[in-house]
Amino acid sequence: MLIQPNSPALPNAHPSAANDLAPSALAQRLPPLLSVIAGMVDLTGFLTLGNIFTAHVTGNLVLAAAAAVRGGPLNLAQALAIPVFIAAVALTWLIAQASRKHGPALARPLLIVQFVLLAIVLTFSVLTRPSTNPHGLMAGIAVMIAVSAMACQYALLRLALPRAVSTAVMTGNLTNATLTVMEILSKRGSIMAADARRLTGSLALLAGFLIGCLVAAAAVSVLADWAWSLPLALAAVAVVLY
Structure with missing residues (x-):
């Protein structure tokens, strides 16, 4: 039997092939929302849980290495955040x-995992009030849960939306935005392909992360440990919308 050129896709075609080939509104709209969540989680954790970066493993790695070499006091939670992040990424995988599931279809289940982890952070923080002793055991436990939530977000992007720009590594986004502007303004020929969508995406993530940080700073001043309710609310919005 001959297959007509306009016949439907073969039954054994990969179920995610169409999703991978077609432009996805998910890839455009979800990362900015996740960047706001990342900014909130990072600053809320930094201000209430002993100055530890919950969304930036690089910062914790630098501070832990500096303390180890210079002989200063080692923040155990800061050092543990690195292997916990790795373990959480592996568990997300x-x-x-x-x-x-494959491709964009993975986004929803992993968004639910992030929501659950942030809900645990909020519940644990409200019950134990770790902000009253930022370097204590309860704060350390809260940090590990928050780090796990951010590890899930990182893994979500790489697994479900591999072409999306990072929602928490603002150094890369700022570099992308600056280079793209230079390429657009250049009159001597391009070194790289200037992509207006890349510029827009990087600026949107920068703005989202900054907004998340500013809102979190204000929320911590007013709500203390309840400030975790804000990133949790946005995580719920992400689950409902996507």
């Missing part, structure tokens, strides 16, 4: 494998 296992969850993705178990879901048997």
Whole structure:
């Protein structure tokens, strides 16, 4: 039997092939929202949980290395945040494998995982009030849960939306935005392909992360440990919308 050129896709075609080829509104709209969440989580954790970066492993790695070499007091939670992040990324991969989903279809289950982890952070913080002792055991536990939530977000982007720009590494986004502007303004020929969408995307993520930080700073001053309710609310919005 001959297959007509306009016939439907073959039954054994990969279920995510169409999603991978077609432009996805998810890839355009979800990262800015996640960047706001990342900014809120990072600054809320920094201000209430012993000056530890919950969304920036690089910062914790630098501070832990400096303390180890210079002989200063080692912040155990800061050092543990690095292997916990790695373990959480690996666990997210296992969850993705178990879901048997691919591409953008992975976004929703992993968004639910992020929501659950942030809900645990809020509940734990309200019950134990770790901000009253930022370097204590309760604060350390809260940090690890928050770091796990951000690890899930990082893994979500790489697994579900691999072409999306990072929602938390603002150094890369600022570099992309600056280079793209230079390429657009250049009259001597381009070194790289100038992409207006890349510029718009990088600026949107920069703005989102900054807004998240500013809102979190104000929320911590007013709400203390309840400030975790704001990134949780946005995580719920992400689950509902996407």
